[in-house]
Amino acid sequence: MTGKAPLVVVGDALLDRDLTGHADRLAPDAPVPVVADCDERVRPGGAALAAYLAARDGREVTLITGLDDGPAGRELRRLLEPRMTLVPLPMAGELPQKTRVLAQGRPVVRLDRGDGRAREATDQARAVLAAGRAVLVADYGRGTVDALRAQLVRRPPVVWDPHPRGGPPLPGTRLVTPARSEAHAFAAGLTGEGAGEAGARGGDGPGNELRAVAGEAAALVRHWRVAAVTVTLGARGALLSYGEHPLLVPVAAAHQGDPCGAGDRFAATAAGLLADGALVEEAVEGAVTAASAFVGAGGAGALLGDGPAPHGPNAAHLDGDPAALIARVRAGGGTVVAAGGCFDLLHAGHVGLLQAARRIGDCLVVCVNSDASVRRRKGDGRPVNPLADRVRVLRALACVDAVAVFDENTPERLLSALRPDVWVKGGDYAGADLPEAALLEEWGGQAVLLPYLDGHSSTALLARAAEHTR
Template identity: 50%
Template sequence: MTAPGGPTTGTEQTDARQLVIVGDALLDRDITGTADRLSAEAPAPVLAAARSTDRPGGAGLAAVLAARTPGWQVTLICGIGQDQPGAQLRVLLDEAGVEVIDLATSGTTPVKTRVRAANRTLLRFDTDADPLPLGPLPNSARTRLAEAAAVLVCDYGCGITAHDELRQALTAAAGDRPLVWDPHPRGSIPTAGTALAVPNADEALHFTGHGGPRDLAGDTARAVQLLAAWPVKQVAVTRGRDGAVLVADVDGHPLAVPSRPAAGDTCGAGDQLAVTAAMTLAAGRLPSHAIAAAVDAATDYVNAGGPTAPAAAAHPSDTTGPLELAARVRARGGRVVGAGGCFDLLHAGHLSLLDQARRLGDVLIVCINSDASVRRLKGADRPVVGERERAALLSALDCVDDVLVFAEDTPEKVLAELRPDIWVKGGDYAGRRIAEADLVESWGGEVVTVPFLEGHSTTTRIQHLTQQAGAR
């Protein structure tokens, strides 16, 4: 059991990056069963074959979601009541590999119970979420904040974000690492230096009192108001199925981030979004990239089944590299697709190839030749577009999940690392034995070709442009 003020941990990951999550931990309980008739006593469904499942909730759920990400060690600074639900919560967090630093000295643990049937919530009832008595901030918490690659605050309105010493430590931590703040109407405003605040639309409405339309314009106006009122660098209002809107300057244009369709249990989607945003910022990416990755991750989380799924669906983001992404997809039974080439001067033929390749599996990793490799293959005047820009352009395509750059003239080495289930080439290779086929087939993969668009060639296009320039 966690001692107040002291850490406990599951599996140690000494070489992992550190994410510190600060917030209110709850115990979530789902009572699920079948409901195919109404009670004779009242017009209420009768739940049959009911079973109860407990899991960490609030900031505890965010910590569990973060701990599922390879390469990250997660510490949760929270308060947990000294009661049976608190004891159960500690066990669940320890089993998930989350280190816990508990500030509570007594009190009861909030429990949120949902009664569900047919993937729908019929009833929810909560125990009182009174603020827990909290002790002083221990040195272990200060140490973890100093070690963190990123800090995430998940405020659930139970009082921990009002802790004076903790707020001072968060302000200090925000000086040289990204701090993401997920606020709550009953909680405290973000501390100074917060890189990104991520209120949802209802929370933004509560904090601003701005009663404008509940649409993109209204959410943008509320984000601008919060940016002016809070000591934060950027504000992203999350909009559920409509994605998010990010504001970085009160006088600038907002960044609208649409979401893909999602259907499923949305409980915890905001936590997944906040976790992904914090990890992406820790990777050195811009807040615009972080919010785009976070919206995608939250969508995948919902589509995978929400909190009841064994793990959130892997989705490309800046929190993992292409090899780690491929391993995650393969571990959950997905198919990894690979495609390769120079992709110099991206054109419609490339887009057609990549779009068809992505449909063959669950993730598409594109392997591209480095600049030096392209020069050896194509000549001293190539590539026209450098490898970093080529990789960025490919990564921006919806059909491309990640990009690998290889320095060799042929992709055998990178293929041996990626080990795709399917290796895709353009239809101009049809009828020929592809050089790397033996290698791909050695681990049970297959090589296929897809139809290609006639009349699209980078070399031909460059020659045409050169002739046009010479004619002038």
């Protein structure tokens, strides 16, 4: 087991397809770009994407959704079944498909087809919901949530990701996660006091925009009778409201990239953290960080639908999806650098090493020991800082592109999954055996030592601190 709480996802699945090429001329018969040399990538969409992302986090996931037996339905099953438990509902019509055509990485046109809707609930779906500890709803208005709404009333979801075509969240939902445009549309449709207050907060400028978002979120909390609403604001982060004074959660670092799927990444992360026992504020902070990193790694378009599924008790948790980042860097012919350590007390020696490592290549993935791994290596009383804090500090460094966590004493298993081109260790390992060196040679990689700022170590810092307290 991974130690993470299982998650049930309820909602409408789609099959998403990207056709990516380049455009350098217009068609002779119409003023439209000609997209040539297209590569095709197929991935889960809608509620299936949220479930897929939760499963990639190393979580046990069950997806309840409408599915047919047509070509699109079979393809989606192929992508999902290795990673999660599927509970299909009978569907009228064909599974919806969404195809994006991109040139130079930018969408040119989107083609939608398939109008399938889930017809009815099944006994299996009802039983799964009755036994589920945490539920994420992604309602795209295609029948799945409507079919199970009576069962959801008895077990309010931890997270409800609403969409314009779907119904309102159920009272008692712990967190609702609309995007900015969705929150504005939902608030505009309210009547009475809630709508009046939300509309009165409008205006131009960043300050007035935040006031408008805060008013709309508060109105939705009251109207929907939910515990909290968080409005996602893209590169500005997210605004969390319980109905009065809002909390603005900014991004640690803004990333430019494809935002497709960022809302699903946000909802899946928040639902997972709430299922694990996090507070709502902690879940929103984690979701903002995960969604920002997801966009920076290429968004949904960078997902490798055919990649291996995580498995086993020690499967590495890929925080921020380093695998997608590495795939994107490699696709552009770049060099992937990795470095590792406990990073219990981040000091100048660590920072200098990581900055130097980043200059070697085109991305830096930091492999960090889990709390249990640090304890085995350093003894009782370590780590001083828990894993979540260590990861957060590392990801705040501009030189760090992604963080991956491993539970073993050494990172060989994680390195075998990531396959970096360069593995970096500090110069204090000079003369010592590097077990990772032989591993890197298996795929043509290279382990290197970098100069290390002498006199700096977490152990030495702790010893000096202990002396000063005597």
